[in-house]
Amino acid sequence: MADLFSGLTLGFSVALTLQNIGLAFLGCLVGTLIGVLPGVGPVATIAMLLPLTFSLDPASALIMLAGIYYGAQYGGSTTAILVNMPGEASSLVTALDGHQMARQGRAGVALGIAAIGSFFAGTVATFFIAILGTPLTKLALLFGPAEYFSLMVVGLVFAVVLARGSVLKAVAMIVVGILLSTVGLDLETGQERMTFGSQLLLDGIEFTVIGVGIFGIAEILRNLEAVETRDTVRQAIGRLIPSRSEFKQAYPSVIRGTFLGSVLGILPGNGAVLAPFASYTLEKKLAKNSSRFGHGAIEGVAGPESANNAGAQTSFIPLLTLGIPPNAVMALMVGAMTIHGIVPGPQVMTRNPDLFWGMIASMWVGNLMLLVINLPLIGAWVRLLKVPYRIMFPAILMFSCIGIYSINSLSTDVLFIGFFGIIGYMLLKLDFEPAPMLLGFVLGRLMEENLRRALVISRGSLETFMERPVSAALLVAALILLVLAVLPSIRKGRDKVFTE
Amino acid sequence: MSTQAASSCQQNGRRLQKDLAGGLLLVFLACLALWVNRDLPQGSLDAIGPAMLPNSLAIAVGLCGFLLLMSGSIREGERVEGLNVRAAIFVILAIVAFAGTVRPMTIGPLTTPGLGIAVAGILTIMIGGFASPDARLKELIVLALGLTPACMLLFGDLLNLPIPTYPQYLNSIVPPGWSQKGILRGIVALMFVSSAAIWALGRNRPRSHPETE
Amino acid sequence: MLKLSRRELLAGAIATGALAINNRALAGAEWPQAMMIKWLIGLPPGGGADAITRAIADRLSKSIGQSVVIENRAGANQTLATHAVAQAEPDGYSLVTFAGPTLYSRPVSEIDKGLEAVSLIGRGPMILAGTTKRPTPDLKSLIQAAKDDPSAWSFASPGHATAPHIVGELFNKRAGTKINHVAYRGGGQSINDAIAGHVPLIIIGPGPSKPHIDAGLLRPYAVTTKTRYSLLPDVPTFDELGFPDFDLAQWNGVKIRSGTDRKIVDRLSLEINRIVQTPEMKDFILNQGLHPVGSTPEEFAAFYRADKSKWSEIVRELGITLS
Incomplete structure (x- = not known):
């Protein structure tokens, strides 16, 4: 405990210098800006801004880069809520209820609860890292391929719960999503699968391309259909801050989301990706009236947003304590450390305590900055919705094109968002929901790879999934969740048959 | 739900039912996947082949369908x-226009010139804008010339992303001493000025007729 | 929208235009156009080759007085990037980093024809390492244990037909073991699984593995080059341990569109070598797992040819299908 206290004191003495507060602010601002633009992710921006940090000391450089990461995470949610365009898997869930709230003229409330929930989650996660970071590293080591596979199975069950309409259609979409994730070179044998001989499909399909296409472009097409639907979005500004009753409704979700996100974020191999889905599932199951979900339930924004931010925060644990980057942004952080002559690895904490604790303290500072930047901005964002749609959508379209192009400098990626836009539009027309498909897509690749790894290690024995306790527990949990998720809808389905 | 369904099927009696169309789509997708993967080995549990998972998934998709x-x-x-x-055509055209002009793109024997965001952005907004039936030409021009720069x-x-911003050939014709950033800023200023000018022009003149372009 | 008067706007425009004509006097005759040098990498940002390229590009830009911008065009085994440069104008404005060995099955003659060598930045070993939870202190006991109980052993690599995968299969063949290959996507999770012992062995560059070796979480068995890795001087080479044909290295080099003016190629090669030889960069490259080299175009070209034929011979012998 004394260690913790002295560590945090050291950390805040690093993070609270004028320069570092300024850099955290700058990072969060740039991050928010690029996060709000659909398709523009933090990876390209951090990569490009790396040289600017060469002249800074390592702690300052990392504080600024981390700021960009939080900012982009938060900014992505803003876009998801306002224009239903999730640029990353993490903001997919926020779009579900957040955008519905915006359509009902409650965009300000959705953005407000997202900001407040994120700040709370960030604060808790910061202390979580400070107190438990080192012991929790052991948890990460418990997870091998078998455990990951089972965790992904749990994740797919969440996808069923995400669905609003027919369970059969949701399952179909999940499977299609997994099928799409197998496009590209087979990791184990190097053979091409469903690439149609195209070099561009060798590495599979980029998430952002599908996300922006199937959600964003399809949304534009749908909005252009009817005058009424698009006018509802700009009908009223409404309140900007959640009311007391809304707050009361949302705060338990924030706490649960924070907890879920903190735990899942620790897992290497990007466990944080599951956090918002897990939280959404939990909230939907706990709600007295789950039919509100998908139609603007505030818990469906508060929980996942908190989970997302907590996960984003605790995913620094594998990086800080082991030097193992769980995702692309963290890989860049490793790059930034090495450029500054710091060897990322288990010794960072002892060799560079100012950096280790400085970063932890800066996380909290960064979260505060986000609140400071975003609360006043909510009014501006919401007012943006008053811009006539005929002017708004060409702008969204152009931003999407530039954003997608900037990921990999490939014009063909831009063409793909058009293609997926049409597909997404057709799916909407046929009452298929895109969210389960995207979740299937995100989890599918991780699932297949870990399944095959586990089977190579076990020499083809499926028992490995039941022999390993963590894996077995996860599979049982998945089964229970599935029963809980499917039973009510089967019952409902039967009722419907009877009433008809 | 059921009354709505009933009314909609009275309205367009000739149209395909959603479930039927969706089912057909899924079955088609399943067959496509199985056909594309026909030459890949399935493998066995201790050595899973590349086709095992995709094929099982395809069968599951087909079953759902x-x-x-x-x-x-x-x-x-x-x-x-x-x-x-209308919306689909204009939106797709706008996306294709962006992809084709932002960087040189070779389609068969044809290579498009690399014109950068300066042109690609304007094209996207101008073409895409007409996806909406109430598009107004002047408004779109102002938007395109304001947002693109x-x-x-x-x-x-500012972000220094490696994305082409203006037509390539300008690099070889500007007088020596100009840098890439310089050309960029010059063009940006020019576009901002013209956008503001067109906007101001439209505002000063009282609108006598509704602009429906 | 904008609430500026026309006069203010005009003034702003003139001021911006004036800023535009800033000095490019430093950039010599080699790069006459007002264009940035585009340096492509076929890998996503993060990782050793990317970090090295960025560090060199930053210094190169200063020493030649010409902006250099890095473009990560990841995909298709680096060929999206190499192909793009192989088809660019031979005007000296496009470079590409090769993170070798480059092994592909698709015809790459147009890539090899379209590119010429500038400089080899560095080359370094791969390490066979493993979890410290297994009681095998050295390579000899490891081989014995793997022969006694083949089903208990497997090794992690960053993917099918990557250099570490091929090294692992070559080791299997030479040592007479049957250690299973487990493919990962890049390094991150494989290190985690190797430390935890889910996959008892891993073949990986020293850049990402050295911190864990230093911390006692991974046990190094041998390095794949003829010379030891200077930051881990206690780790023996395979060669020393009786595997004479193990001289397999990972390397980073720079290439340019072939047919580029000789003056430009020489200037770039010279500047890159000078940068690589600075003590600060030497340290940096070494920490990324490579021994800094810095070569002339001819040396890199010869190295590339020899390296390519060496690897393709091994691949043919092992019967691994490339992708």
């Missing part, structure tokens, strides 16, 4: 509504 077909043919469901063809500044100048 089949079930949907069944339920669609038993029950009267909602019919498929008409597609907004803002993006050029943000991505090209």
Whole structure:
């Protein structure tokens, strides 16, 4: 405990210098800006801004880069809520209820609860890292391929719960999503699968391309259909801050989301990706009236947003304590450390305590900055919705094109968002929901790879999934969740048959 | 739900039912995947081949499709509504225009010139704008000339992303001593000025007729 | 929208235009156009080759007085990037980093024809390492244990037909073991699984593995080059342990569109070598797992040819299908 206290004191003495507060602010601002633009992710921006940090000391450089990461995470949610365009898997869930709230003229409330929930989650996660970071590293080591596979199975069950309409259609979409994730070179044998001989499909399909296409472009097409639907979005500004009753409704979700996100974020191999889905599932199951979900339930924004931010925060644990980057942004952080002559690895904490604790303290500072930047901005964002749609959508379209192009400098990626836009539009027309498909897509690749790894290690024995306790527990949990998720809808389905 | 469905199927009696269409789509997708993967080995549990998972998934997709077909043919469901063809065409054209002009792109014997965001952005907004039936030409011009340079500044100048901002050939014709950033800023300023000018022009003149371009 | 008067706007425009004509006097005759040098990498940002390229590009830009911008065009085994440069104008404005060995099955003659060598930045070993939870202190006991109970052993690599995968299969063949290959996507999770012992062995560059070796979480068995890795001087080479044909290295080099003016190629090669030889960069490259080299175009070209034929011979012998 004394260690913790002295560590945090050291950390805040690093993070609270004028320069570092300024850099955290700058990072969060740039991050928010690029996060709000659909398709523009933090990876390209951090990569490009790396040289600017060469002249800074390592702690300052990392504080600024981390700021960009939080900012982009938060900014992505803003876009998801306002224009239903999730640029990353993490903001997919926020779009579900957040955008519905915006359509009902409650965009300000959705953005407000997202900001407040994120700040709370960030604060808790910061202390979580400070107190438990080192012991929790052991948890990460418990997870091998078998455990990951089972965790992904749990994740797919969440996808069923995400669905609003027919369970059969949701399952179909999940499977299609997994099928799409197998496009590209087979990791184990190097053979091409469903690439149609195209070099561009060798590495599979980029998430952002599908996300922006199937959600964003399809949304534009749908909005252009009817005058009424698009006018509802700009009908009223409404309140900007959640009311007391809304707050009361949302705060338990924030706490649960924070907890879920903190735990899942620790897992290497990007466990944080599951956090918002897990939280959404939990909230939907706990709600007295789950039919509100998908139609603007505030818990469906508060929980996942908190989970997302907590996960984003605790995913620094594998990086800080082991030097193992769980995702692309963290890989860049490793790059930034090495450029500054710091060897990322288990010794960072002892060799560079100012950096280790400085970063932890800066996380909290960064979260505060986000609140400071975003609360006043909510009014501006919401007012943006008053811009006539005929002017708004060409702008969204152009931003999407530039954003997608900037990921990999490939014009063909831009063409793909058009293609997926049409597909997404057709799916909407046929009452298929895109969210389960995207979740299937995100989890599918991780699932297949870990399944095959586990089977190579076990020499083809499926028992490995039941022999390993963590894996077995996860599979049982998945089964229970599935029963809980499917039973009510089967019952409902039967009722419907009877009433008809 | 059921009354709505009933009314919609009275409205467009000739249209395909949603479940039937969805089922057909899934079955088609399944067959496509199985056909594409026909030459890949399945493998066994201790050495899973590349085709095992995709094929099982394809079969599952096909099965879902089949079930949907069944339920669609038993029950009267909602019919498929008409597609907004105008919007789809203009949005796709706008995206293609962006992809084709932002960087040189070779399609068969044809290579498009690399014109950068300066041109690609304007094209996207101008073409895409007409996806909406109430598009107004002047408004779109002002928007295109105002937003495009803002993006050029943000991505090209401030964030330094490797994204072409203006036509390549300008590099070889400007007088020596000009840098890439310099050309960029010059073009941006020019675009901002013209956008503001067109906007001001439209505002000063009282509108006598509704602008429906 | 904008609430500026026309006069203010005009003034702003003139001021911006004036800023535009800033000095490019430093950039010599080699790069006459007002264009940035585009340096492509076929890998996503993060990782050793990317970090090295960025560090060199930053210094190169200063020493030649010409902006250099890095473009990560990841995909298709680096060929999206190499192909793009192989088709660019031979005007000296496009470079590409090769993170070798480059092994592909698709015809790459147009890539090899379209590119010429500039400089080899560095080359370094791969390490066979493993979890410290297994009681095998050295390579000899490891081989014995793997022969006694083949089903208990497997090794992690960053993917099918990557250099570490091929090294692992070559080791299997030479040592007579049957250690299973477990493919990962890049390094991150494989290190985690190797430390935890889910996959008992891993073959990986020293850049990402050295911190864990230093911390006692991974046990190094041998390095794949003829010379030891200077930051881990206690780790023996395979060669020393009786595997004479193990001289397999990972390397980073720079290439340019072939047919580029000789003056430009020489200037770039010279500047890159000078940068690589600075003590600060030497340290940096070494920490990324490579021994800094810095070569002339001819040396890199010869190295590339020899390296390519060496690897393709091994691949043919092992019967691994490339992708």
